[in-house]
Amino acid sequence: MDIAFVIEKFVLVAIIFGISLVIAMYSTYAERKVAAFLQDRLGPDRAGPFGILQPLADGLKMFMKEEIIPTNASKWLFMVGPGLAMLTACIGTAVIPWGTPMTIGDRVIPLQVTDINVGILYIFGVVSLGVYGVMIGGWASNNKYSLLSAIRAASQNISYEIAMGLSIIALLLVTNSMSIGEIVANQHGWRWNVLYQPVGFLLFMVCAFAETNRAPFDLPECETELIGGYHTEYSSMKLGFYLFAEYINMFVSAAVMASLYFGGYNYPGMDWVLAHTGQVIGPLIGTGVFFLKIFAFIFFFMWVRWTIPRFRYDQLMHLGWKVLIPLAIANIIVTSIVIAVIEKF
Amino acid sequence: MGTSVFYFVATLSVIFSLMVIFSKNPVHSVLYLIVTFFTLTVHYILLNAQFLAVVNFIVYMGAIMVLFLFVLMLLNLNKDNEPLKSGLVKIVGVIAGCCLVVTIIGSLKATAISDPVLLKNPNLGLVKNLGKELFGPYMLPFELSSILLLTAMVGAVLLTKKEKA
Structure with missing residues (x-):
């Protein structure tokens, strides 16, 4: 393990961490602007030109607010909750390939922190840990509404994880690899997985909405029934962490969907561009394309939130267990039959 | 290291x-x-x-x-x-604990004389190799364990159904 390797990884991690924070920050701004656009309003426009400094003002406000810990709350766990939510939101980015390897001098720098050969399962594991932040925070608040919300979050996550795992199995049948680096590299040019797995993508996307607690699956934060949900008792930056973690989760799941089903950094004609722009600019263009796809997904998340009303709880469970899971199993069976037939002839 | x-x-x-x-x-x-x-x-x-x-x-x-x-x-x-736990429960707990200690001592003694397990293939734990082992030589026990899990699941569902009838 040489020093250059450590520095290279450290810089990459720092950049990715910074980018995810900035994107999460401006997602809050984008959400308000998109909501305003869909509802024919103006949205935030006071702080800076077009309200561009609004996220900074919000962040400052969050930091300045008084911090309140309820008397009967479990103090230690009350503080661990938001931290855990933030941690599990951030570590998912470690296995996502951001671009083709860059060559500077003789050194080949892969634009991916680590390419473990079970990368897709790692993402799945991180997603399944995400619920602990909500559960611990909700329980530690010592508030009935928070507890109900935490329990809703847990049952929702467990139900949708199954369908998500099953949709990933069908994807693995097509890709023959669990390493995200390989999966993305195999979608070179136009051979995106969404063309082979349209149903799988649809299932994965619905489950991603449920796992990130976004509307129409935001039952843990259902204001009409649960006040503020699991963060009812939270104030100041702890509340900020919970809200922020949701946007980072949205960014990460957009990145995962873009890289698993929409080719990641691949785009048609990329060989020509790579050959003509060299080994530094070329990969960066790929990364730019990847981010365009991510932004498109984030916009889609917001578009859905301001268009579709929230599910009722029994509808949510019905959709998860009686529609998505059978559909996912059917998808696996059809995919494997098709693959077997193709290999035979 | x-x-x-x-x-x-x-x-x-x-x-x-x-x-x-x-x-x-x-x-x-x-x-x-x-x-x-x-x-x-x-x-x-x-x-x-x-x-x-x-x-x-x-x-x-x-x-x-x-x-x-x-x-x-x-x-x-x-x-x-x-x-509150009754005295009987405590006595049962002590007996069970003693049994556990005997078992642990017995198994510790057994490990002392056996050779340390050396992995024949250090890459056995990677997905591809593990899958080939599980669906090759160990196919039958693997499938049987899935039936065991299914049985447990059906049993659990049955237990909740019975109360309604």
């Missing part, structure tokens, strides 16, 4: 598993158990069993412990409403 990391993580596993037993609040116990499972995941990684590590991570930490936590949070156990 490898052994020192092992001893460090092993100490953590022991400490956290003791905390599971000694903490008074059941929810704290479950949280310590989650940390214990996390250290076990690290052990699997040290053994180069990546697939097992991730599966342990997803299944135990991500699913089973969430359900445990779920149930305990709903029950909301604390010292005030926990029923």
